[in-house]
Amino acid sequence: MIADTTSETLGAIKVVQALSLHDMLEQNFLYQNTKSLDEGARSLKLATFLEGLVKVLMALVLALVVWRSSLLAIQKTLTPGDVLIFVNYLKTAFEPMRQITKQIGQIAKATASGERVIDILDYEPNVRDLPSAKVAHPFYGAVCFENVSFGYAPNRQILKGLDLTVEPGQQVALVGPSGSGKSTLVSLILRLYDPVEGRILIDDKDIRSYKLDSLRQQISVVMQDSVLFAASIRDNITYGRLGASDQEVERAARLANAHDFIMDLPDGYDTILGERGGSVSGGQRQRIAIARAAIRHSPIVILDEPTTGLDSESEYAVNEALKRLTRGSTTFLISHNLRAVEQADRILYVEQGNILEQGTHRELMQQSGRYAALYRLQNKSNGYKGAEYVLDV
Numbered sequence: 001m002i003a004d005t006t007s008e009t010l011g012a013i014k015v016v017q018a019l020s021l022h023d024m025l026e027q028n029f030l031y032q033n034t035k036s037l038d039e040g041a042r043s044l045k046l047a048t049f050l051e052g053l054v055k056v057l058m059a060l061v062l063a064l065v066v067w068r069s070s071l072l073a074i075q076k077t078l079t080p081g082d083v084l085i086f087v088n089y090l091k092t093a094f095e096p097m098r099q100i101t102k103q104i105g106q107i108a109k110a111t112a113s114g115e116r117v118i119d120i121l122d123y124e125p126n127v128r129d130l131p132s133a134k135v136a137h138p139f140y141g142a143v144c145f146e147n148v149s150f151g152y153a154p155n156r157q158i159l160k161g162l163d164l165t166v167e168p169g170q171q172v173a174l175v176g177p178s179g180s181g182k183s184t185l186v187s188l189i190l191r192l193y194d195p196v197e198g199r200i201l202i203d204d205k206d207i208r209s210y211k212l213d214s215l216r217q218q219i220s221v222v223m224q225d226s227v228l229f230a231a232s233i234r235d236n237i238t239y240g241r242l243g244a245s246d247q248e249v250e251r252a253a254r255l256a257n258a259h260d261f262i263m264d265l266p267d268g269y270d271t272i273l274g275e276r277g278g279s280v281s282g283g284q285r286q287r288i289a290i291a292r293a294a295i296r297h298s299p300i301v302i303l304d305e306p307t308t309g310l311d312s313e314s315e316y317a318v319n320e321a322l323k324r325l326t327r328g329s330t331t332f333l334i335s336h337n338l339r340a341v342e343q344a345d346r347i348l349y350v351e352q353g354n355i356l357e358q359g360t361h362r363e364l365m366q367q368s369g370r371y372a373a374l375y376r377l378q379n380k381s382n383g384y385k386g387a388e389y390v391l392d393v
């Protein structure tokens, strides 16, 4: 259980950060870890006691057998060979008992390793609240990048002096080659990282001036292959806004086209999902993730290839849900399928960390630049009917 929680939490660290679930999961982990440590200490004591007991027992029985069989050997009832074979059998018979006590020791050792995981969780993140940070007001959703540069490593810049202004409610699509920095750009809005240079503003204020939780609570994220947790469907949706009522959970699930399939499950909203959301299909997982996003009523929504990899049946239901989710919100959609972004208010063509072109689909096609070339290429090959979310304004 403790290993499940840890691997799930660390594996989904971006989602945990985006949903501000660290406090809740930390409490959960600490509880499980303390419980596991107590159990470990008890099993270690038991293992030591059992190991000692088995050794004493073996020695006693062995002494008894050697004494008795030696007497029998003297009386010629047994041969010395029989005595040796008998002692050997006895040792073999004791072996499983010795193994069991060893296994108990192993369990105790594994429990101690849990302590080391705590050290990882105690690690202080680079991104944290400034002492002067204030709780953010309800956002209108204006997002502005001012000369933003960023790199994961000091010697490798991913975003270079980026400027961008997005109006509240605007639907912006980011397209461009793989590795050009699209996901990195949107992760800076969530403050998963801070820019090395420049600043990002929401409603005209540097996002570092807001308390981290109050910033992230107003941003919803749906990624490709959404991460769900090994908990009930109800809990997974509630993770979008801790403390939400059952009615709110149901409303969010209806918006996400998820209510009907949830009700078809034998345990409905109480269905426990497997680790990382296993036990529901990819499309269903996405719709639960959309419900989790919808329950936040966020003024800013980030969609990172949310329908990539879905079959066309799931695609329709997910697309509908996404349209409802993004209505009225400032939206950032990352997509490799240019058909999916045609209707966006603004399309940004990103390459090597720069916005090389921007405008509506029509404007970019008239420019006849890289976007237009890529669009024609995708249409020509025409095999590209990816199950992508289509912005619809």
Ligand code: ATP
Residues within 6 Å of the ligand: 152, 153, 158, 176, 177, 178, 179, 180, 181, 182, 183, 184, 185
């Ligand atoms: P894709 O379309 O394939 O998702 P992208 O345009 O979204 O790509 P990013 O994911 O932003 O690109 O990655 C930009 C660059 O940063 C890539 O070279 C990538 O390898 C690197 N990168 C991304 N995340 C990290 C990270 N956590 N640590 C180090 N490097 C990273």
